[in-house]
Amino acid sequence: MAETKYDRGSALSIFKSDRAEDLVALAIALGLAFLVVAFIGS
Amino acid sequence: MVYTKKTPMTFILGVIMLVYGLTVRSGVLDALLKQSGQIKNSDEMIYMALTAGVIGIVVGLWQMIGSAGEGQMDYYLSTVGGALFILFVAFFVKWWFAPEIKVFSKYVGKIDWMGGKYFHKIFGLNYIVLGIITGILIVNTTGVPKWAENGVRLSRLGLKSGVILLGTLYSFAELTKLLGVSIVLIGIFVLGSVWMVLWLGSRKKIPNSMAGVLSAGMGVCGVSATVAAAPVVVAKSTEIAYTIGTILLWGVFMMFLFPLIGNALELSYAQFGAWAGTGILNSAQVAGAALSYQPDGIETLKVAEVFNITRVLFLPIIVLWLAIWYVKRESTGEKVDIGKVIIGKFPLFVLGFIILFALASTGIFYPANHYKGKYFDNTKVKESKMMTDAQVAKLKSEVDKVEDLDHKGAMSRLIENRKVMSEKDDAHIRTLVLKKKVLSKDVRKILKKAHKAVRHTSKRVKKFRQLIVWFFAFGLIGLGMQITFSSIKQAGGQPLVIGTIVGTIKAAASLAVIYFLTDFAFLS
Numbered sequence: 001m002a003e004t005k006y007d008r009g010s011a012l013s014i015f016k017s018d019r020a021e022d023l024v025a026l027a028i029a030l031g032l033a034f035l036v037v038a039f040i041g042s
Numbered sequence: 043m044v045y046t047k048k049t050p051m052t053f054i055l056g057v058i059m060l061v062y063g064l065t066v067r068s069g070v071l072d073a074l075l076k077q078s079g080q081i082k083n084s085d086e087m088i089y090m091a092l093t094a095g096v097i098g099i100v101v102g103l104w105q106m107i108g109s110a111g112e113g114q115m116d117y118y119l120s121t122v123g124g125a126l127f128i129l130f131v132a133f134f135v136k137w138w139f140a141p142e143i144k145v146f147s148k149y150v151g152k153i154d155w156m157g158g159k160y161f162h163k164i165f166g167l168n169y170i171v172l173g174i175i176t177g178i179l180i181v182n183t184t185g186v187p188k189w190a191e192n193g194v195r196l197s198r199l200g201l202k203s204g205v206i207l208l209g210t211l212y213s214f215a216e217l218t219k220l221l222g223v224s225i226v227l228i229g230i231f232v233l234g235s236v237w238m239v240l241w242l243g244s245r246k247k248i249p250n251s252m253a254g255v256l257s258a259g260m261g262v263c264g265v266s267a268t269v270a271a272a273p274v275v276v277a278k279s280t281e282i283a284y285t286i287g288t289i290l291l292w293g294v295f296m297m298f299l300f301p302l303i304g305n306a307l308e309l310s311y312a313q314f315g316a317w318a319g320t321g322i323l324n325s326a327q328v329a330g331a332a333l334s335y336q337p338d339g340i341e342t343l344k345v346a347e348v349f350n351i352t353r354v355l356f357l358p359i360i361v362l363w364l365a366i367w368y369v370k371r372e373s374t375g376e377k378v379d380i381g382k383v384i385i386g387k388f389p390l391f392v393l394g395f396i397i398l399f400a401l402a403s404t405g406i407f408y409p410a411n412h413y414k415g416k417y418f419d420n421t422k423v424k425e426s427k428m429m430t431d432a433q434v435a436k437l438k439s440e441v442d443k444v445e446d447l448d449h450k451g452a453m454s455r456l457i458e459n460r461k462v463m464s465e466k467d468d469a470h471i472r473t474l475v476l477k478k479k480v481l482s483k484d485v486r487k488i489l490k491k492a493h494k495a496v497r498h499t500s501k502r503v504k505k506f507r508q509l510i511v512w513f514f515a516f517g518l519i520g521l522g523m524q525i526t527f528s529s530i531k532q533a534g535g536q537p538l539v540i541g542t543i544v545g546t547i548k549a550a551a552s553l554a555v556i557y558f559l560t561d562f563a564f565l566s
Contacts, residue, residue: 006192007043012524014121014195018273022390025202029394032203033210036505037407 045120046110049189052123056098063091078141124193132515140169177522197520201269202391204513209398210506215410232356236261251277259285274365279524288541293327301335311341319349321549408500418465420496427495429460462496
């Protein structure tokens, strides 16, 4: 997939920067961790 | 630019997934699932397939009927088709392809000339390897469909989320099992390997991104380290896959070679465990080599696993190092501000790994002393799980057959208290369960029951593992879909050569150190 196909993000990511992608990954992981703690017994 | 494609494919994928989920729920596939050992995953199949199916149908209908204009909604919703495409392949690989390979491998039987192991174990034909291969096959044969291309770019997000969640599986309690000397030893070999790959990489003139990602994989441990280091050195998908391939291939040979050398040098179990945990890179292959060296006990495996875990804890240091190294290598003469690099380049998702590791260490998710989701607690043993008088009598009749004083002591305390009394005793009991030549089948069965009574599985660990597996499956299949044969050819053979040189030096040097440091018994 060529870089020029997308006017946003890159060939490897839909996000405009690594930081933005990291933040979304962090939000997903922390959100899931919270859900696991909230709904699943230890 | 409008990203949404007018295609029925997202809708069709949604319908297929929904139908699959409903079919599993109806029980029609039970016989097949039992045959492949996947019946235990039927709940997972139902909720994942139904959820993905509903999303696919809703978004697919909008893609077909709605009129997409340029904007956020168009951009992000256009990724759903690609995400479902990867997920569809992931369902196939994880629930059908990998299990059927395992069934076939067991049907073929253990291969004598390959050390008496199943071929799927030797070649590590699990969902990780098969997922990447499937992705590569798709892109190089039919190609990724146009409507899925935008969504395939979500794969790195999946990998990053997986690495962050990986932090939940480790804790400081694991570190307390190590003494200073072991941490120093592992640190030297991890940092030494990274340095050596970077040095050789610059001499052989391979791209900085390739050298960077290969150094993390060769130094720390395989897939997770490779994924974690990739963004800071701006690695291409091909370079990531190349690194994973090199590590796995290296591990296959070492799984055979390590036990042969260990036996020739008459290494103790603890010595061999330390060596395998340092010299072999992939966790499953470390376990394979340890079990092959000591099939009737767990001392080797325990030491190997402790060494293996410790390597993962060096991950943030390596990522930081590579971030600085990469910026320095790519800069054209100007002075590099290290503070700025750390703030600007250190990936937040590795910080996320550290945050979840710290949270796991507090015991917020599960008892901090767990290992692989299981933890020791003899206060929770129910009366029904305590040993009966008849079982105690049976153990008493055979306790004198045990010669090892530690093992005998653990068994005597078990007889006295009707339950396993400490984590150390539990390790001795687990070893006794494997002593077929010493104890009768009935006694070993009683010991196994006593061991199970004090080992508890955390449901949360199970859930975290499940999430990590899916994020990695999603990410690696998507990664495979970005790798063309021409890009592999372009990477050339140099990385494989460098990986082999560094791996050999690391294995030989760690063997030399461990051979002269005989006192690793504190870990067993």
